[in-house]
Amino acid sequence: MNDIQINDTTLRDGEQAAGVAFTVDEKIALASFMDAIGVHELEVGIPAMGSEEARAISAITHLDLRTSLIGWNRAVRSDIEASIACGLKRVHISIPVSEIQIAAKFQGDVQGVLRRLREAVQFAVDQGLYVAVGGEDSSRADESFLLDVALSVEEWGGSRFRFCDTVGILDPMKTSQKVAHLVQHLSIPVEMHTHNDFGLATANALAGLQAGATSVNTTVNGLGERAGNAALEEVVMALKQMYNVNLGINTRRLRELSDLVAQASGCSVPPWKAIVGENAFAHEAGIHAHGILKNPNTYEPFAPEEVGWQRRLVVGKHSGRHLVSNVLQQNGITLSKEEIATVLEGVRNLSVKFKRSLTVEELLNLVPERRVAHGIS
Ligand SMILES: CC(C)(COP(=O)(O)OP(=O)(O)OC[C@H]1O[C@@H](n2cnc3c(N)ncnc32)[C@H](O)[C@@H]1OP(=O)(O)O)[C@@H](O)C(=O)NCCC(=O)NCCS
Ligand SMILES: O=C(O)CC[C@@](O)(CC(=O)O)C(=O)O
Numbered sequence: 001m002n003d004i005q006i007n008d009t010t011l012r013d014g015e016q017a018a019g020v021a022f023t024v025d026e027k028i029a030l031a032s033f034m035d036a037i038g039v040h041e042l043e044v045g046i047p048a049m050g051s052e053e054a055r056a057i058s059a060i061t062h063l064d065l066r067t068s069l070i071g072w073n074r075a076v077r078s079d080i081e082a083s084i085a086c087g088l089k090r091v092h093i094s095i096p097v098s099e100i101q102i103a104a105k106f107q108g109d110v111q112g113v114l115r116r117l118r119e120a121v122q123f124a125v126d127q128g129l130y131v132a133v134g135g136e137d138s139s140r141a142d143e144s145f146l147l148d149v150a151l152s153v154e155e156w157g158g159s160r161f162r163f164c165d166t167v168g169i170l171d172p173m174k175t176s177q178k179v180a181h182l183v184q185h186l187s188i189p190v191e192m193h194t195h196n197d198f199g200l201a202t203a204n205a206l207a208g209l210q211a212g213a214t215s216v217n218t219t220v221n222g223l224g225e226r227a228g229n230a231a232l233e234e235v236v237m238a239l240k241q242m243y244n245v246n247l248g249i250n251t252r253r254l255r256e257l258s259d260l261v262a263q264a265s266g267c268s269v270p271p272w273k274a275i276v277g278e279n280a281f282a283h284e285a286g287i288h289a290h291g292i293l294k295n296p297n298t299y300e301p302f303a304p305e306e307v308g309w310q311r312r313l314v315v316g317k318h319s320g321r322h323l324v325s326n327v328l329q330q331n332g333i334t335l336s337k338e339e340i341a342t343v344l345e346g347v348r349n350l351s352v353k354f355k356r357s358l359t360v361e362e363l364l365n366l367v368p369e370r371r372v373a374h375g376i377s
Contacts, residue, residue, distance in 0.1 A: 001245050005215045007191060008034055008232055009043040010261060012072045014219035017228065017267065026264040027056040028063065030220075033257055035065040037250040039232070043092060043217070046072045047082035054086055061087035070132065075113075075120040080127070090130040092162070093120050097146055098137035101166075114149070118156055125157035134162035134193065139170045143178065147185055154188045160215060161190055165204055168197030168227065172207035183212030191215035196227040202274075205230035206238055220261040221269050221276065233258060233275040233307065241302050255308035275307055282312040284357055286320020289313055293326055316357030317348050327360060333367055343367060 011030060015022055022030070031042055042065075045057050061069055070090035073079035083091045095117045096102050106113050117133070124131045133153040138146055150161040163179055170178070175194070182190050192208035192215070194201040205216050222231035233254045239245040258276035262269050271279040281304035283289045291298030296311065304311050315327055321340045324347065328335060335343065346366040350358055 001209055001239070001243055003214055004209060004239065004245060004247060005040045006232065006236065006247060006249070007041040007043055007070070007215050007217050008039050008219065009072075009193075009217045009229065010034075010219040010223060010232070012043040012045050013193075013217070013225060013229055014223035014261070014265070015045070016225045017223050017265065018225075020223065020265045020267065022056070022264050024052060024056040024059060028059050030260060030264060031060045031065065031067075031069075032063060033253075033260060034220075035063075035067045037253045037257065038248050039067055040247070041068040041070060041090075041215075043070050043072055044088075046079075047086045047088065048073065048076070048079040050082070054082060057086040057088065068130075070130075073120070075116040077120060077123055080120060080124050080129075084127060084129070088129075090132070091124050092132045092134055093117070093124065094134040094136050094162075095149070096137055097135040097141040097149055099142070100140060101137045110145075114152070117149070118152070121153060121156040121158050131158045132160035132162060132191065133158045134164055134191075136164050137166040138163045139165040139175075139178065140167070143181060147182060150182055150186055150188075150190075154186055158188060160188055161186060162193050162215075162217070163190055163208065163213065164193040165195055165201075166193075168195035168201060168204075170194075170204050171198075171200060172203045175204040175207040176211040179208040179211040179213050189214045191217065192230075193217040194230045195225065196222060196229060199227070201228065201230040202234040202238065205235055206243075209239075221258050221265075221267070221273070223261060223265055223267060231274070237275050237302070237307065251306055252308050276309075280304070280307075281309045282314050284314040284316045284323075285318040286323060289323035289326075290320060293322060314357040315347055315360075315363050317351035319344070319347060324363070327363060328367065331360065331364060333364070335367065339368070 044060050045053050047054050047057055070092050071083040071088040073091050073093050075093050075095045080091055102113055153161055190213040192205045192213045194204040218232035218235050219229040220232045222228040236249050255276050271277050283292050288299045324344055325340050343366045
C-alpha cells in the first residue's frame with residue numbers, strides 16, 4: 001500500500017449525523033486543526049446548501065491551508081456553480097448507481113442519470129476544476145454497470161472515482177473483490193467510502209486499500225450518517241501499526257482532535273472507542289495490570305503517547321494484588337500479602353457498591369492504619 005491519501009469528510013458526512021450542526025467557527029477550527037496535523041484532503045461540506053454552509057466553506061477556502069479542499073455536489077450544474085462561488089478548486093460529484101436508488105430518485109431512468117452525470121462532469125472539467133465522482137450505493141450496484149459508469153467518468157475527464165458502501169452492507173472479502181475489479185480496469189484512483197452499519201467501516205476501508213484503492217474517506221470519531229463512517233483515528237493508526245504505512249499525519253494530536261469533534265458535534269465518545277476512547281489505554285483487571293506492570297506490550301497494541309493518551313492503571317472490582325500493592329507503594333505504603341488481600345476485598349465490595357473503579361484516595365482509605373490516622377471509622 002503506497003501513496004495513500006486521507007480525504008476526511010467529518011465536515012460533510014460527519015456533520016450529516018442526525019442532530020449535528022457545526023457553526024462557521026467550529027468548521028473553521030476543525031479544518032485548521034486537521035490541516036495542522038497533516039490530513040491530506042478535506043471534504044468541507046455542501047455549497048449548494050447555501051447560507052451558513054457556504055459561508056463556512058468560503059471562509060475555509062480563504063485560510064490558505066496546505067490541505068486540499070473539496071466540496072460535495074449532486075450532478076447538478078447549480079451545485080457546482082455554488083462550489084465555484086465558495087472558491088473551491090476541487091468538486092466531488094455524486095450520482096446514485098444502484099437500481100434501488102435510481103428507481104427511487106430518478107424513476108429508473110438510467111440513461112437520464114448518465115446524461116446528468118456527463119453534463120455535470122464535463123461542465124466542472126471545463127471550469128478547470130479537479131473533478132472526483134462518487135458512485136452512491138456502489139456496493140449494491142450491478143458490477144458491470146458500476147464499472148461502465150467509472151470508465152465513463154475517466155473518459156469525461158474525471159480524476160478519481162469513489163466506491164461507496166452507502167448502507168454499510170459489505171464485509172472485507174466482498175469489498176476487496178469489488179474494489180479490485182474497479183482498480184484493475186481504471187487508470188484513475190479509486191477512493192473508499194464506507195459506512196458502519198454492521199461495525200465494519202474501518203475493516204472495509206482497509207480491505208479496499210489493500211485491493212488497490214489509494215484514497216480513503218474518514219471522519220473523526222467515526223461520526224456520520226446512522227452508524228457513522230470509518231474513523232480517521234482507526235484508519236490512520238491501523239495503517240501505521242498494522243501495515244507500516246506512515247501517512248505523515250501527527251498522530252499524537254488525534255485524541256485532542258477527537259475531543260474537539262466531540263464538543264462541536266455534541267456526540268460524546270464511548271469509553272471503549274478504539275484509539276481515542278477514555279478506556280483505550282486503561283487497565284483494571286488483575287491479570288492485565290500484572291502484565292502491564294512488567295511490560296506494557298503485554299496488553300497494549302502500541303504506546304498510548306502515540307495518539308496523545310497516557311496509560312491509566314485503575315483499581316476496581318477486577319483488580320488483583322499486584323496492582324493494589326503497586327498503587328499503595330507509589331503512595332508510600334507497603335503492606336503484607338495478608339493485608340493486601342484484605343484491602344482487595346474492600347476494593348471489590350466498594351466497587352460494586354459505587355458501581356465504578358475507586359479513586360486513589362478511596363483505595364488509601366481502605367488501609368487500616370490510615371483509617372486510624374485519619375479518624376475514619
Ligand atoms: C442538496 C439539498 C440542498 C437539496 O435540497 P432540496 O432541493 O430541498 O431537495 P431535497 O433534498 O428534498 O431532494 C433531493 C433532490 O435532489 C435530487 N438528487 C439526489 N441525489 C442527486 C444526485 N446525486 N444528482 C442529482 N440530483 C440528485 C433528488 O432527486 C431530489 O430532486 P427533486 O427535487 O427534483 O425531486 C438538500 O438536500 C441538502 O441541503 N442536503 C444536504 C445533506 C444531504 O442531503 N446529503 C446527502 C448526501 S447523499
Ligand atoms: O459521495 C458520494 O457519492 C456519496 C456519499 C454518501 O455519503 C452519500 C450519503 O449517503 O450521504 C454515501 O455514503 O453514499
